Amino acid sequence: MAQPVIGVIGGSGLYEIEQLTDIREVVLDTPFGAPSDAYVTGLLDGVRMIFLPRHGRGHRLLPSEVNYRANIHGMKQLGVERIISVSAVGSMKEEIVPGHIVIPDQFFDRTQGKRASTFFGEGVVGHVQFADPVCADLAAVLYDAAVAAGAVAHKGGTYICIEGPNFSTRAESNIYRSWGVDVIGMTNIPEARLAREAEICYATVALATDYDCWHAEHEDVSIEAVLAIIEHNVATARDIIRRAARQLATPRDCGCGEALKYAIMTQRDRIPEATRNKLELLIGRYL
């Protein structure tokens, strides 16, 4: 069996994986438009990796402008079975100190409907389960890798995803905290939803960079502070990816690869030809 391919979507501050060898750039088109940038494929300790900078090289795309559907479709085209997302996040809890790593196990969607968040539509209806939005197996590997890399890591937690690009108001921040969320960011929704629809495992290495604006003894979040923390921790993020990759060179043993098995509602002979063609890579085997 071919070796599983691991995708990495790099967030703020992670625009390349320096340790890759046998590097090739792949420019892809998808039925959903253009991905954020060329994919970089290469080997990390012999494991095939595909890297994509979420905001494009040079950080050109707002969280709302990222073409999440194209990014995930491109990963699928390249045979990716597991996606490691790397993201900068604000901490919503005292004990998650800037510099710590969180491996979230839940998402709370506060985006504002501006992002295409499903591959379905245009005559085909599908409803995937999303109660547990993160692949537990992949998350466990990432947590262990973070600990082995020497990071202070938190296993599990809720990532609230706001639309951005502005950071939150103090009132919003305090209300989110009262909801019990752990970290805040702007990108993991709809990325995680689309990975599930594409039957790709998804989990995030979230690097806490700030205390948003709720903490009386800490400065309000600013890009300056976020970038300083990222700069100090990007080597750790790369180390986590490298350690995780070594553990992920085996076929997966979770349910993510069959997420669509019972999800498609539409009577098969009523699915328009054009939609069939557009979604062939994602749903072809169920039609």
Ligand SMILES: CSC[C@H]1O[C@H](OP(=O)(O)O)[C@H](O)[C@@H]1O
């Ligand atoms: C640079 S702070 C705000 C920015 O960083 C996070 O992006 P990513 O998840 O791609 O690391 C956050 O979601 C915002 O987009």
Ligand SMILES: Nc1ncnc2[nH]cnc12
């Ligand atoms: N406080 C914050 N809010 C939203 N996204 C972030 N990314 C990093 N810090 C953040």
